[in-house]
Amino acid sequence: MGRSRVSIHLLGEPREEADACLQGLLSQGFAADRMLPQDIAAAAKTDILVVTGQYRPLSHTPASLSKLVGARRDRTILFLSGMAPDHFSVFERAGFSFINVTTDETVKSLVGLIAQVDPHAVYSASKAAAMRASMSNKIAHSVVDLFTRLRANPVAPALEDSRRQQRAMSELIGKSPMSVWIDLIQNYHDGTAQHCSLVSGYTLAFARALGAGERQSGRLFDAAFFHDVGKAMIPLDILDKPGRLDPDEWEIMQRHVIHSYDILSRDEDTSGEIARVARDHHEYLDGTGYPNGIKGRQIDDITRIITICDIFAALTEKRAYKPPKPFDEAYSILMSMAGTKLDPDLVRLFEKVVAECVGGRRPVASAA
Ligand SMILES: [Fe+2]
Ligand SMILES: [Fe+2]
Structure with a gap:
């Protein structure tokens, strides 16, 4: 049996931003979809979660995101727009290692982060x-x-x-x-x-x-x-x-x-x-x-x-x-x-x- 394909699940608002990411990933051959927070538990352990959309300091706290993704932190990418540099380290300290720390919000830069989490996902x-x-x-x-x-x-x-x-x-x-x-x-x-x-x-x-x-x-x-x-x-x-x-x-x-x-x-x-x-x-x-x-x-x-x-x-x-x-x-x-x-x-x-x-x-x- 070969290894099953890794899926990329996109979470976040506004919908248009997440959809733009989704289209980009699909066009590059990724198995990707939008996911609602309540469905995270049903995703395979090997899948990758991407929290995307506009960064909102009040709702996007390390505590709330840790609660949201649970033990999947090491397969979670924070791909939020408008996050200030001093917040990166706060999330890193909370165990999030894959954060878009650039102003490049294109799919290319997301693919770069996916490759860090799991090169196999990018290759397949x-x-x-x-x-x-x-x-x-x-x-x-x-x-x-x-x-x-x-x-x-x-x-x-x-x-x-x-x-x-x-x-x-x-x-x-x-x-x-x-x-x-x-x-x-x-x-x-x-x-x-x-x-x-x-x-x-x-x-x-x-x-x-x-x-x-x-x-x-x-x-x-x-x-x-x-x-x-x-x-x-x-x-x-x-x-x-x-x-x-x-x-x-x-x-x-x-x-x-x-x-x-x-x-x-x-x-x-x-x-x-x-x-x-x-x-x-x-x-x-x-x-x-x-x-x-x-x-x-x-x-x-x-x-x-x-x-x-x-x-x-x-x-x-x-x-x-x-x-x-x-x-x-x-x-x-x-x-x-x-x-x-x-x-x-x-x-x-x-x-x-x-x-x-x-x-x-x-x-x-x-x-x-
Ligand atoms: Fe070489
Ligand atoms: Fe070489």
Whole structure:
């Protein structure tokens, strides 16, 4: 038996505000409804309650809301408009951890909070929306096309420089099956969202170079698109630190692979392969990677492919702590890792992707 779907129950007045939230959630694939206070007891324990509408200091007190939701406080979101900042801490002290503390009252920000309560609810919603749209293959092809065009434009090798191209990319991502997750990451950390897109682009190009069929390419695309989803749980000051991470920060950063695995393996509709790649994409053949230091044959082919694309993307994109590296130099670095850390045959074959990036010529070796 698979896990049953989490429902989101909206409580609050005025009705129009709650209805706007409800419509937004339904359109994103959530199982959501409006609920009357007297029906709370009948809701499943795994459901999520959202107290919404206008904040009214007299009726919305920690005591009254605690009484209303009882033991479900840890699955309750306070999504009230007009709450003053000094009230947030009063509610936090009363055990409410999920409060909209921003002035952003759009469904996006509600989805961000739902993801904190239960990432599975967000992921299964994105799946449901995708099933409804049933267009994942079309999207994969559009991304390939867009990526080909991006690569053809030598001024913008990485995606970060062109607003127009970025918009085109997010439009596609918006229709993709993973839209909600990607929305979440995009809201949280633009750099990671762009990185996931770039790794997916390189991966599809690599799949083509390897002669993969449509099904195989689809598997690779999914694995690439999701590989860093757990970075949504890493503090921004670590993700964006302009300098070297200290040992404690590095340890936290490394946890993104475990977060990704946890998020992805909870979903019964996602193949275990996607979660496994997310967990293992920083492992190296010689056992010097993380999180488990597995080596050689323990690392499967699909992970070896994603790892190469991930490193190449990380090198060729701009990060808070470094400028982008030229394609030739990035490929030289991959070459220097071939045999010890990376699959040497795959690195050799990746040359075709690099050649596409540099206008069809062979990459020039440089001292890595
Ligand atoms: Fe990663
Ligand atoms: Fe990555």
